[in-house]
Amino acid sequence: MVKANTLRADSPSTFPQEDAEKAPFHGTSGIVLDQVCHAFDAPASRLDVLRDVSLAIAPGEFVALLGPSGCGKSTLLRLVAGLERASAGTITQDGAPIDHPDPSRIVVFQDPTLFPWRTVWQNVALGLEARGVLKQEKARVDEALCKVGLESFAHVYPHQLSGGMAQRAALARALINQPQLLILDEPLGKLDSLTRMEMQGEILSLWQKNGFSVLLVTHDVEEALFLAQRIVIFSPRPASILAQIPIDRPYPRHRGDPILANLRHEVLNRLGLGESW
Amino acid sequence: MNTSSVALDKPAETPRAKAGSGDIAVCNAAVRSTAVRRTRFYAFGLLPVAAWGLLGAITLFWPDKPSGFAEEWPCTREFGAGALTLAAFWLLLAITASFSSLPRVIERINAGFRHFAPWLIVLPLFLALWEILTAKTGALAPPFFAPPSSLIEAYRDDYARLADSAWNSIKLLLEGILWGALTGFTIGVAIGWSQRINYWLHPFLRFLGPLPPTALLPIAFFFFPSSHSASVFLIALATGFPVAILSWSGIASVNKAYYDVARTLGASERFLIFRVAIPAALPQVFVGLFMGLGGSFVVLIVAEMMGVKSGLGWYLEWAKGYADYVKMYAALILMTFLFSGLISLLFAVRDRMLVWQKGIVKW
Numbered sequence: 105m106v107k108a109n110t111l112r113a114d115s116p117s118t119f120p121q122e123d124a125e126k127a128p129f130h131g132t133s134g135i136v137l138d139q140v141c142h143a144f145d146a147p148a149s150r151l152d153v154l155r156d157v158s159l160a161i162a163p164g165e166f167v168a169l170l171g172p173s174g175c176g177k178s179t180l181l182r183l184v185a186g187l188e189r190a191s192a193g194t195i196t197q198d199g200a201p202i203d204h205p206d207p208s209r210i211v212v213f214q215d216p217t218l219f220p221w222r223t224v225w226q227n228v229a230l231g232l233e234a235r236g237v238l239k240q241e242k243a244r245v246d247e248a249l250c251k252v253g254l255e256s257f258a259h260v261y262p263h264q265l266s267g268g269m270a271q272r273a274a275l276a277r278a279l280i281n282q283p284q285l286l287i288l289d290e291p292l293g294k295l296d297s298l299t300r301m302e303m304q305g306e307i308l309s310l311w312q313k314n315g316f317s318v319l320l321v322t323h324d325v326e327e328a329l330f331l332a333q334r335i336v337i338f339s340p341r342p343a344s345i346l347a348q349i350p351i352d353r354p355y356p357r358h359r360g361d362p363i364l365a366n367l368r369h370e371v372l373n374r375l376g377l378g379e380s381w
Numbered sequence: 382m383n384t385s386s387v388a389l390d391k392p393a394e395t396p397r398a399k400a401g402s403g404d405i406a407v408c409n410a411a412v413r414s415t416a417v418r419r420t421r422f423y424a425f426g427l428l429p430v431a432a433w434g435l436l437g438a439i440t441l442f443w444p445d446k447p448s449g450f451a452e453e454w455p456c457t458r459e460f461g462a463g464a465l466t467l468a469a470f471w472l473l474l475a476i477t478a479s480f481s482s483l484p485r486v487i488e489r490i491n492a493g494f495r496h497f498a499p500w501l502i503v504l505p506l507f508l509a510l511w512e513i514l515t516a517k518t519g520a521l522a523p524p525f526f527a528p529p530s531s532l533i534e535a536y537r538d539d540y541a542r543l544a545d546s547a548w549n550s551i552k553l554l555l556e557g558i559l560w561g562a563l564t565g566f567t568i569g570v571a572i573g574w575s576q577r578i579n580y581w582l583h584p585f586l587r588f589l590g591p592l593p594p595t596a597l598l599p600i601a602f603f604f605f606p607s608s609h610s611a612s613v614f615l616i617a618l619a620t621g622f623p624v625a626i627l628s629w630s631g632i633a634s635v636n637k638a639y640y641d642v643a644r645t646l647g648a649s650e651r652f653l654i655f656r657v658a659i660p661a662a663l664p665q666v667f668v669g670l671f672m673g674l675g676g677s678f679v680v681l682i683v684a685e686m687m688g689v690k691s692g693l694g695w696y697l698e699w700a701k702g703y704a705d706y707v708k709m710y711a712a713l714i715l716m717t718f719l720f721s722g723l724i725s726l727l728f729a730v731r732d733r734m735l736v737w738q739k740g741i742v743k744w
Contacts, residue, residue: 187641207647217638221660221737231646233656261737281646 134317135161135184135285140193142179152342153179159336159345166311166318168328170371171338177321181287184319185211207231210278214290216270218262224273225258231281248276268299288320304330308355325371329364330357337374347374426475429501430468436505437464440512440530446519454516460530471501527707535711547715550692554681557616562670565621569628574654586625594618595683602688612684619680620673627669631662664738667731674727678720
């Protein structure tokens, strides 16, 4: 109960109060991190990466993680994806512990990591093929390609794509399994600023149409403000949560919105960059 | 009218400005040639004609220097006549290459002729020099040297034995390469994937791999029931080692993010090996196959020279026994085509399988 209370205090806007109080912690739906700690066994000493991170992501919620470079946000994503196991604490999805990767939680990395030996179509089909259902559900590949506007590039190899198109293909590949949670690890970090804005709009519309939750790591404060319903700010390594800032602005948002500008100031303050405002 | 003439002048203007002064004549010629290029005579095409004609004339009209073996080398006439025939053929091509809008097949032949014209000049000059140094002046004396014309006799008289030897060599080689490539690939993938397999197999690779398979030849002939199986084993060993090492390194250097992607998409371990690790490692595997092929050629020839009773290596030894160096040259030339052909085949397969790669080396 104590745990649930602290959690609720951290995220007042998104977590329904009754849920947190009535239901035991593990009964909560969505992704829940409970006092997660993680450390790497570095050759010389243990390297603490995460310290006591408690966080909940409700179904359909868009949460952005901000923090200094190298603080351990990406590690957190890997834990949530199930690619690694936390040293301590629990991570659950709809009450069940996360201990291995699952198609319901898909990661999109900073690099598109398309398989160069497969065409765009074959890359997008990967999720169906891996689960052995490609034959029955072939149409969904074309559908996913349409969603990201790559239908005319289906039979092209990744090295022939631009950075933005490659990242779109990666998004299509992620969405093919109809995930409940999309984990985005700085997915737009390597794109030029115009393509990035365009892609932000696309991520937003995919999220609104498909109803999955999004966990986004980014270095771009404006991107976080433009996209997310809540921003979680991390301390330098070992990462712990410094603050959670709800963004109660309706979509579509306007990049010049003065309220967002104020929030930006607040976020930068929390990150220790207030003077640069 | 005025504007069109300006537009026509422009292309002529630009190269002149670039080329600097004194090139006006060249520019004018270029302008003229664009207008009449279609029927310009392909003058460079006459040089191969002249070179082959020269080779034919030297061969036919310069008498052979009598040596201890014979008054005249065999097949001199055939060689000379062949050279003159080729010269005539090149003349025909030089003429057709001067015309445009011919049928597609002829256009392609003409393009090929233009591409190879420099080689078609150098090659007959080399053959002529060779013919002069051997048959015509005796500067390079028999039996170790023979004129190119005598090779024709070797192929004509001994083609059955040569073809049989080549066929046996290919069979033995392919059998060994197949076993070696399959085993090497399997071992390489296994030790690249599994720590435990790596622990047990790595020492074998480490110590037995660098051992030249030819060093095992005497023992292999003793242990194996036949010289054929011993040779297959040794060729497989020569092919397998580089294939294993490079498959291993290919698997080990696969971008780990590919596995992460595949695992979150629901991939099983099987899928990770066969659909992620192996395709990603294939470029390296082909490097290993290329190296292994080179090693297998060495083992093949040595094994055939030492124990196998057929094949091109055996043919070399056999020709040596009769001091018939012409036949040795004939076998060596056949070998270069054979082995180069096998490597071309490997590269063709690779180009097909790795179409997704950017800028791969062309063989």
